Amino acid sequence: MAKAEKKSTQAPAKKAAAPRKPKATSSVSIEKVSEQVIEKLQALNDEHQLQADIAWCLGSYRYDKNPVGLIQNCTLALVALKRIKTKNAKAVPTKLITDLEKALK
Numbered sequence: 001m002a003k004a005e006k007k008s009t010q011a012p013a014k015k016a017a018a019p020r021k022p023k024a025t026s027s028v029s030i031e032k033v034s035e036q037v038i039e040k041l042q043a044l045n046d047e048h049q050l051q052a053d054i055a056w057c058l059g060s061y062r063y064d065k066n067p068v069g070l071i072q073n074c075t076l077a078l079v080a081l082k083r084i085k086t087k088n089a090k091a092v093p094t095k096l097i098t099d100l101e102k103a104l105k
Contacts, residue, residue, distance in 0.1 A: 030103040037077045047080050
């Protein structure tokens with residue numbers, strides 16, 4: 001005589017959902033904004049050393065994802081862009097300054 005198989009009354013266990021990545025605190029990426037800052041400073045032909053520093057820190061950030069140097073240089077760029085904007089209001093778009101401020105928060 002064969003034994004009857006017992007059927008389980010419990011539903012099969014569901015797979016756990018994959019953990020979601022936490023959303024960035026700001027909707028603006030420091031990487032994208034720093035690229036825009038470099039382009040704007042190049043177009044204005046101003047702050048050559050700052051351009052080089054941001055470009056170097058951007059490469060470093062892409063390698064190790066440590067934003068410390070990029071944040072420091074973008075803070076200096078924010079001051080420089082505001083200074084340029086006071087001299088010539090149309091030289092620097094307000095959106096670039098606000099995006100940079102959001103990315104630095």
